[in-house]
Every structure is written in C-alpha cells, then in structure tokens.
Amino acid sequence: MQHLLTLFEISPDDLKRVLQVSMDLKARLVAGDRPPILAQHMVALLFEKPSLRTRVSFETGMAQLGGASLFLGDDVGWGKRESPSDFTHVLGEFVDLVVCRAKSHDRVEQMAGFNAVPIINGLTDLCHPCQALADVMTVQESLGSLEGKHLTFVGDGNNVAQSLALICAMLDMRFTLACPEGYEMDSDWLARVANAYPKAKIETVNDPMTAVTDADAIYTDVWTSMGQESEDAARKRAFASYQVGDKLMAKAPSHARVLHCLPAIRGQEITDEVIDSSQSDVIRQAGNRMHAQKGLMVWLLNRPWIDKNVT
Numbered sequence: 161m162q163h164l165l166t167l168f169e170i171s172p173d174d175l176k177r178v179l180q181v182s183m184d185l186k187a188r189l190v191a192g193d194r195p196p197i198l199a200q201h202m203v204a205l206l207f208e209k210p211s212l213r214t215r216v217s218f219e220t221g222m223a224q225l226g227g228a229s230l231f232l233g234d235d236v237g238w239g240k241r242e243s244p245s246d247f248t249h250v251l252g253e254f255v256d257l258v259v260c261r262a263k264s265h266d267r268v269e270q271m272a273g274f275n276a277v278p279i280i281n282g283l284t285d286l287c288h289p290c291q292a293l294a295d296v297m298t299v300q301e302s303l304g305s306l307e308g309k310h311l312t313f314v315g316d317g318n319n320v321a322q323s324l325a326l327i328c329a330m331l332d333m334r335f336t337l338a339c340p341e342g343y344e345m346d347s348d349w350l351a352r353v354a355n356a357y358p359k360a361k362i363e364t365v366n367d368p369m370t371a372v373t374d375a376d377a378i379y380t381d382v383w384t385s386m387g388q389e390s391e392d393a394a395r396k397r398a399f400a401s402y403q404v405g406d407k408l409m410a411k412a413p414s415h416a417r418v419l420h421c422l423p424a425i426r427g428q429e430i431t432d433e434v435i436d437s438s439q440s441d442v443i444r445q446a447g448n449r450m451h452a453q454k455g456l457m458v459w460l461l462n463r464p465w466i467d468k469n470v471t
C-alpha cells in the first residue's frame with residue numbers, strides 16, 4: 161500500500177510525473193474540463209490542528225475529480241475513543257484515502273503502519289510534503305524550469321523548510337536556509353536527505369542578506385509554528401532581523417520570486433509591501449495546493465490513468 165508521509169516515499173521520476181499531471185489538470189480546469197478520474201472515491205480529512213488551505217484544497221480537488229470528501233475533527237475521538245488500530249481499520253472500510261494533519265509525526269506513522277488505507281501527511285511537526293509539491297509547481301510556472309534554481313528560505317528550519325530542502329534535493333535545485341543559531345533543520349532529517357540524495361545542495365547560514373544575493377526564489381514562513389506558542393516571545397527576539405522586507409529584497413536579484421506557505425503574520429516575518437508586491441506569488445501558490453494535490457491523489461489512487469494519459 162502506498163502512503164505519502166514524507167517525500168522520501170516517492171521517486172524523483174514519479175514526483176516529476178505528479179507535477180506534470182497537476183499542471184495538466186490545472187490547464188484542463190481553466191479550459192472548463194473536469195475529468196472524473198476519481199469518480200466514486202472518498203477521501204477523509206482527519207485534522208488535529210486548524211487549516212484553511214489544506215482542508216479546502218483537498219475537498220475541492222477531490223470534488224473536481226468526481227469524488228467526495230468528509231472532514232473529521234476532534235469529535236471522532238482519534239486516539240481517545242478506541243484503539244488507533246481499530247480506528248484506522250474502520251476508517252479503511254469506508255474511505256479510499258485519509259489526509260491526516262497531526263500534532264506529532266509519530267501519530268501519522270502509526271496510522272500508516274496499519275496499512276488499512278493510504279495516508280497522506282497534511283502537515284506534521286516534521287514536514288509538510290503537499291506544501292512543497294505546490295511550491296515547486298509555483299516556481300516552475302514562474303521561472304519556467306527548476307533544475308539549478310536556488311531557493312533561499314529565510315526563517316525557522318521548520319516542517320515547511322524541511323520538506324523544501326528534500327524536494328530541492330530531488331529536483332536538483334539548490335536550497336539555502338538562513339536562520340538564527342538554534343533554529344536549524346533537524347540533523348537526522350538532513351542526514352536522511354544526504355543519504356538518499358548524495359548530490360543535494362543544501363546549506364544553512366546565519367546571514368539572511370548574503371543568502372538572498374543569488375536567490376531565484378525567497379521563501380518564508382511564520383517564526384512560531386502551531387504548537388510552539390509558548391516560545392513566541394523568544395522566537396520574536398531571535399528572528400527580529402530575519403524579516404522579508406524591502407531591505408532584504410534590495411539585496412536579491414530583481415527576478416527573484418517571493419513565496420510563503422500562508423497563513424502569514426504580516427509585519428512580522430514578511431511586510432505588506434513585499435507580500436503584496438509584483439514579485440510575490442503567494443496567492444497562486446496557495447491555489448496550486450489544490451492542483452498539486454489532485455495530481456498526487458490521482459497518482460495514489462488511479463495510476464493507470466496517468467500511464468494512459470500522460471506521456
């Protein structure tokens with residue numbers, strides 16, 4: 161059974177195919193064509209944390225593919241009303257796919273371990289693979305290609321940064337994280353990336369100003385992720401000089417695109433001027449969550465369609 165908990169579970173070739181399917185489905189949608197590739201399929205969204213983009217993009221994406229979705233919040237009692245095994249096997253009796261947003265990555269791994277139903281990670285503390293898919297799709301649209309492009313992430317070495325580092329390694333892109341000391345990416349994660357992709361070009365630096373001088377895309381995210389609220393004051397102090405604002409953008413090439421996974425705290429990690437500028441792709445990037453996840457769901461649930469329809 162195929163799950164997608166991290167992007168380690170997909171090969172670079174399959175990743176490129178998913179991106180191709182996603183772009184193809186986006187073009188078809190614009191032309192008014194909504195092929196029912198997943199007719200009668202059902203996805204359940206099991207979320208322990210808030211969400212706008214992930215929830216709505218999976219629900220609308222599945223509907224456009226001819227399937228249906230149901231949102232499961234706290235009331236289903238995941239891990240509370242019955243054993244995780246019973247819970248997952250019962251869910252597998254009803255649905256074809258589960259998208260799970262969990263407080264800890266272990267919870268998603270445990271669920272996938274039962275092999276009762278395919279699981280997609282809809283964000284954990286470790287990584288956010290669906291976000292990274294939409295992000296590279298956005299860069300591809302903006303810059304025309306991905307290979308050799310340099311993505312600089314200014315901010316916390318968090319779940320979003322970790323998925324981006326991995327996807328850049330898979331697509332022969334350069335990835336630089338500019339962060340304060342103590343906020344680097346997890347060393348075990350980086351070791352896994354280096355082991356799977358020995359040619360990966362991943363760097364961690366402290367100075368955001370020099371990190372963006374040859375960036376093709378500049379990415380930022382909140383300084384305090386969901387679940388880290390008690391560290392907020394310390395993080396605000398640590399990241400004070402890491403704002404993506406006009407001063408930083410003046411150091412970057414004029415062709416550099418600006419990305420943010422959203423939700424953003426305007427005036428904190430990014431200024432209004434930059435997020436609303438002509439260099440910013442953040443709204444299309446959010447929209448691409450749906451297109452990229454449509455490609456991913458088709459890859460997971462109807463691969464013969466891809467073999468037949470995508471060259």
Ligand code: CP
Binds near residue numbers: 212213
């Ligand atoms: N970027 C993202 O995952 O947004 P949500 O938390 O709103 O799903």
Ligand code: NVA
Binds near residue numbers: 320423
């Ligand atoms: N790093 C953020 C991303 C939200 C989409 C968080 O985990 O809260």
